[in-house]
Amino acid sequence: DQQVKQNSPSLSVQEGRISILNCDYTNSMFDYFLWYKKYPAEGPTFLISISSIKDKNEDGRFTVFLNKSAKHLSLHIVPSQPGDSAVYFCAARGVNAGGTSYGKLTFGQGTILTVHP
Amino acid sequence: AAGVIQSPRHLIKEKRETATLKCYPIPRHDTVYWYQQGPGQDPQFLISFYEKMQSDKGSIPDRFSAQQFSDYHSELNMSSLELGDSALYFCATRPAFSSYNEQFFGPGTRLTVL
Numbered sequence A: 001d002q003q004v005k006q007n008s009p010s011l012s013v014q015e016g017r018i019s020i021l022n023c024d025y026t027n028s029m030f031d032y033f034l035w036y037k038k039y040p041a042e043g044p045t046f047l048i049s050i051s052s053i054k055d056k057n058e059d060g061r062f063t064v065f066l067n068k069s070a071k072h073l074s075l076h077i078v079p080s081q082p083g084d085s086a087v088y089f090c091a092a093r094g095v096n097a098g099g100t101s102y103g104k105l106t107f108g109q110g111t112i113l114t115v116h117p
Numbered sequence B: 001a002a003g004v005i006q007s008p009r010h011l012i013k014e015k016r017e018t019a020t021l022k023c024y025p026i027p028r029h030d031t032v033y034w035y036q037q038g039p040g041q042d043p044q045f046l047i048s049f050y051e052k053m054q055s056d057k058g059s060i061p062d063r064f065s066a067q068q069f070s071d072y073h074s075e076l077n078m079s080s081l082e083l084g085d086s087a088l089y090f091c092a093t094r095p096a097f098s099s100y101n102e103q104f105f106g107p108g109t110r111l112t113v114l
Helices: none
Strands: A010-014 A019-025 A030-038 A045-051 A056-059 A062-067 A072-077 A086-094 A105-107 A111-116 B005-007 B010-013 B019-024 B031-037 B044-050 B053-057 B064-068 B074-078 B087-094 B109-113
Touching (some): A010 A019, A019 A086, A030 A062, A045 A062, A045 A072, A072 A086, A105 B031, A105 B044, B005 B087, B010 B019, B019 B109
Parallel strands (some): A010 A111
Antiparallel strands (some): A019 A072, A030 A045, A030 A086, A056 A062, A062 A072, B005 B019, B019 B074, B031 B087, B044 B053
């Protein structure tokens, strides 16, 4: 039961263009969403996050959009740079019925982004 | 800046052996999470600790156990290892009393079971 899905295994973009990575989720109890970037032989590195009460969060070249009704979020990278080439994971944090979060993250399968010079 | 430290970085074991993975959090981070990432898969939550107490449990086999010590480092103990336990094991930490929702990951321990 994949509660967080990244349906595109890979994405190839030209340097300077926009990269759009997508993520869908099924669990309406998720209250916080995060994007992580991962290079080979390294742990995931936090990139940007968004609370479920917001629909947009921006940090430099990175913007995350959340469409709660569609249970969809996306990460926009503008402009894309070759150093952005990595695996991008979407992750979601859930709360239990009592509204308590213990912080565990549920990850998507990842999207391999390749930015060509 | 200090990061999450995991040791060892690589570990090779035989079937039915035991393994211990260690995680040293970023200073002042008192919450620790363990994740397992199999080949070509997404990281799966195993177990977490807050202030030395288990706070949540995921898909962790009964053969595995973990604990958090007084200095907040954590150890994941794995017994009767199986071939399917071969994976990357990540530790992530965060400070509990803060607005941080982000978890900071270590570099991982690659466990290979032969």
